[in-house]
Amino acid sequence: MDSLPRVSRQVTLAAHPEGQLQSAHFTLVETPLPPLGPHQVLLRNRWFRISVSTRLMASREAKEIKGIPFPALKPGDALADAAIGEVIAATPDSGLQAGDTVLHSLGWRDYAVADARQCTVLQRERLEPAAYLGHGWTAYAALTRGTHVNRGDTVFVSSGAGAIGSMAGQIARRLGAGQVIGSTGSPGKAEWMKRSLGYDAVIVRDGRPIVTQLAEAAPGGIDVFVDMVGGEQLTAAVALAREGARFVILGALIAELNAEGSTSIAPTEIDSFQLPIKGITLRGYSACEDDPGAFDEWMQRLNEWRHEGTIHLPCTTFSGLDNAPKALQEACAGRLKGVVLVEL
Ligand SMILES: NC(=O)c1ccc[n+]([C@@H]2O[C@H](COP(=O)([O-])OP(=O)(O)OC[C@H]3O[C@@H](n4cnc5c(N)ncnc54)[C@H](OP(=O)(O)O)[C@@H]3O)[C@@H](O)[C@H]2O)c1
Structure with missing residues (x-):
């Protein structure tokens, strides 16, 4: 001793x-x-x-x-x-x-x-x-409990290169998504996301309107939004939502990583009339509060997908x-x- x-x-x-x-x-x-x-x-x-x-x-x-x-x-x-x-x-x-x-x-x-x-x-x-x-289990819980992915869905993941986002894009694909779109802050990361994480398209926070970029990436609209960011990305996602779209809101990086000082307040303007018109569901979700039991199921799925070589960490x-x-x-x-x- x-x-x-x-x-x-x-x-x-x-x-x-x-x-x-x-x-x-x-x-x-x-x-x-x-x-x-x-x-x-x-x-x-x-x-x-x-x-x-x-x-x-x-x-x-x-x-x-x-x-x-x-x-x-x-x-x-x-x-x-x-x-x-x-x-x-x-x-x-x-x-x-x-x-x-x-x-x-x-x-x-x-x-x-x-x-x-x-x-x-x-x-x-x-x-x-x-x-x-890592946050694979958070992403898995969000996509299987916070919402669900139907075969062929178009899924948008904000902060798609981050701890949760880098897993959410890959998991959405494994769960049947047809098209997976991410967002990031730089063109270099966008290339890496397409090459290494399998994103079909990536939106870059480079001053061009997010809604324009999202409309180009998903002309038919989006079915699922996994949101870590809030702000302009959430506004754009509502504008581009399809009938019956499902949003799972995990965080608000525009507030947490606000350049002028971190805050827990993330005011965002959305066209709320679109929610009843399109039957959009918006759910705030915390994996550790709502579904801690998802961790064990995630580890099993991860083992299978690692064995098949179809997922990266x-x-x-x-x-x-x-x-x-x-x-x-x-x-x-x-x-x-x-x-x-x-x-x-
Ligand atoms: N609900 C839950 O169960 C749960 C669990 C854990 C964490 N969270 C929350 O989920 C969010 C994401 O967590 P995480 O750990 O995965 O973080 P993360 O996405 O890894 O966060 C870091 C990334 O945020 C992006 N970023 C930086 N400044 C930004 C800005 N001003 N606007 C938008 N994006 C910016 C940057 O990526 P790019 O340069 O690629 O954009 C950076 O690499 C956080 O709000 C966190 O508190 C939720």
């Missing part, structure tokens, strides 16, 4: 960001690790996820939001997110043992003391970090805890693809 670490290095919020994130908004601190209490385990983290929601939760106005599994942060608070770690010490009543690999929620640090009852044991030999830490990986704030900065600036992980 003497060789066990006594301190954890963790990233804390140094100051609430105003506008764009900078490295000065974070500090790497050393904190003594407490002795293990009942049911507790000491974990050495191997990977953790970077979520753009952290940007919103770091803002001065952040409040606890039901359905978002991130607490509002104040200066001095340690950041946290989903992580995969190895058990290096365990109390007898924890049910875990040294060498176990677990999924837990105390990322953004190298060592963590966690409650074993909040940890999920993973099979080490088949470990793909992006399968467990897009991921950008940074190395080392010191680079975690940079990873969050780059993710919020739109420079990364897929889920963003830090490997320790």
Whole structure:
């Protein structure tokens, strides 16, 4: 036991960001690790996820939001997110043992003391970090529970290169979509989305009206909209919706990643008369609140699709805890693809 670490290095919020994130908004601190209490385990983290929601939760106005599994942060608070770690010490009543690999929620640090009852044991030999830490399951739950895809549907995915979006486009196709359209911020990412994720067309936020681009990509209209962005993209999707179109709204990146400062308010103008005229359904959906049980079904489907070689797990990986704030900065600036992980 003497060789066990006594301190954890963790990233804390140094100051609430105003506008764009900078490295000065974070500090790497050393904190003594407490002795293990009942049911507790000491974990050495191997990977953790970077979520753009952290940007919103770091803002001065952040409040606890039901359905978002991130607490509002104040200066001095340690950041946290989903992580995969190895058990290096365990109390007898924890049910875990040294060498176990677990999924837990105390990322953004190298060592963590966690409650074993909040940890999920993973099979080490088949470990793909992006399968467990990625948002494939969120996209799968949204497309199978939040709404559904009919064979031949035209599906539009906003932020289609992001953590959820990069999986939603691929999953929609596997579920029978005829045409899959995505949106992104740059032509380079648009090319990658068509080449690597199988999008038929990609709309770029380059100043051209989104509604014009969407009408060119889907002249017959859209049946399903998986929306992570809101704003002009939601307005355009309503304008281009077909009879009986189904919208599943997962987030509002125009608010969270607003260049002038992150906010939880995303005002959007839509032609609401189209909803009754076309019988459009708009559903706000949170996978972890509404359907946490979808995770196991997703892992089974993912295994089948991985076996067939018909699905990718897009991921950008940074190395080392010191680079975690940079990873969050780059993710919020739109420079990364897929889920963003830090490997320790
Ligand atoms: N409902 C749920 O169950 C659930 C679960 C997790 C997360 N969420 C929410 O879903 C949304 C997407 O989450 P995610 O983790 O997958 O994020 P993400 O799409 O990976 O977000 C990062 C991407 O957002 C895009 N972006 C940056 N600034 C933007 C702007 N001003 N307007 C539009 N897009 C911008 C950039 O991509 P491009 O450059 O490619 O556009 C960037 O790479 C978030 O709002 C998140 O809070 C919902």
